[in-house]
Amino acid sequence: NKQVILRNYVKGIPKESDLMIVTASDIMEIKVKPGSGAILVKNLYLSCDPYIGIFMREPTPSTSALWDAFVPGKPIAGFGVSKVITSDNPGFAKGDFVWGIVDWEEYSTINATGSFFKIDININVPLTYYIGILGMPGLTAYAGFFEICSPKTGETMFVSAASGAVGQLVGQFAKLMGCYVVGSAGSKQKVDILLNKFGFNDAFNYKEEPDLDTALKRCFPKGIDIYFDNVGGKMLDAVLLNMRTSGRISVCGMISQYHLETRDLVQNLPDIIFKRIRMQGFATYDFIDQYPKFLEFVLPYIKEDKLTYVEDIVEGLENCPGAVVGLLHGKNVGKQVVKVAQE
Ligand code: NDP
DSSP states (O other), X not given: OEEEEEOSOOOSSOOGGGEEEEEOXXXXXXXXXXXXXXXXXXXXXXXXXXXHHHTTSXXXXXXXXXXXXXXXXXXXXXXXXXXXXXXXXXXXXTTOEEEEEEESBSEEEESOGGGOEEOOTTSOSOGGGGGTTTSXXXXXXXXXXXXXXXXXXXXXXXXXXTTSTTHHHHHHHHHHTTOEEEEEESSHHHHHHHHHTSOXXXXXXXXXXXXXXXXXXXXXXXXXXEEEESSOHHHHHHHHHHEEEEEEEEEOOOTTTTTOSSOOOOTTTTHHHHTTOEEEEOOGXXXXXXXXXXXXXXXXXXXXXXXXXXXXXXXXXXXXXXXXXXHTTTOOSSEEEEEOXXX
16 A cells, blocks of 8 residues: 655655655555444545645644644545445445545545545546535635625636636636636746636736736726735735725635745735725635535536636656645646546
8 A cells, every 4th residue: 555655844845855655564454344434445536735735844833723734654644536445334335436535545444434525426527526626625716705705796806826726716706706807827828728718807927927016907907806815925915905995805825925934024914904805714624514505506517618627637646746746836737636546
């Protein structure tokens, strides 16, 4: 059973060498004991998410408020799509597909099946969708946009890291709501996707815009009603200057800040007062009870081809370290997935 192990707590930006692939001989001996209620699953797809980098760091009281850090010498964990191999649980049968949090390894024994969702194969979508558009990133975009941003038709909306797992959905949800949508991303290829695949009204490559304030003023001459923040830092600072009165900022992520030893100062926070901005952070976990409502909302749009989802799938457990680290350098184009085994 190959596993992806954290060597040591990470300082600074994670490197591929902070993770290692080991073959654990003991794991295959794990039996799903009668009466245990456990299931043994074969992991098919693993989800690379920016929080993985956060939990590779030594825990702080702040990060522990979200989730427990990984343990050096043990496998890291994250969302995955898996197939049930053995089941002692009446809720799951051999051959079922499931999604939930698994250790990063080829096979996992799941004792706490309560947080596992069985996949309805009659819903005819790729299995990878359950760690993307129909999984945690999808619920993040849905709750973070509709619950936190209180969008109204005709409003202007800006999203950063706009081509990523969460950002591409936020932009498309906002278009469906009748908003004017602009996104930023870190390459020409990503900007083209925003404009031509997701139908954003405008988009810019923040790495080529030396002055973010000017870029935002060009895209939003009358200002921004809603900002869905995936990056924090300098982008957030520039956005604050361009927010309209009574604007809303959904603080979903601050990927530009997670691994800095000295974080960027955000200079324009007083604009929150001057413009009566509502700015709110959130964790997707808090909205888990909205998952059925989210599915009801999103599935018809997928069926009618009114939502598109771009994925970046690499193959092989041995490529997990590169995929996780690549996210932090913007190498992924769309939702980063690692395919571990054949369905
Ligand atoms: P993405 O698929 O968007 O991948 C991360 C992207 O972030 C990269 O592709 C890159 O895109 C961008 N990026 C990386 N480093 C920087 C940087 N220094 N400055 C600006 N952009 C950078 O990831 P997700 O969609 O999965 O996550 C987006 C954000 O949402 C993250 O901040 C994540 O932590 C957060 N999140 C929060 C959740 C919550 O519960 N609050 C749940 C899920 C995600 P580019 O090339 O465009 O720079």
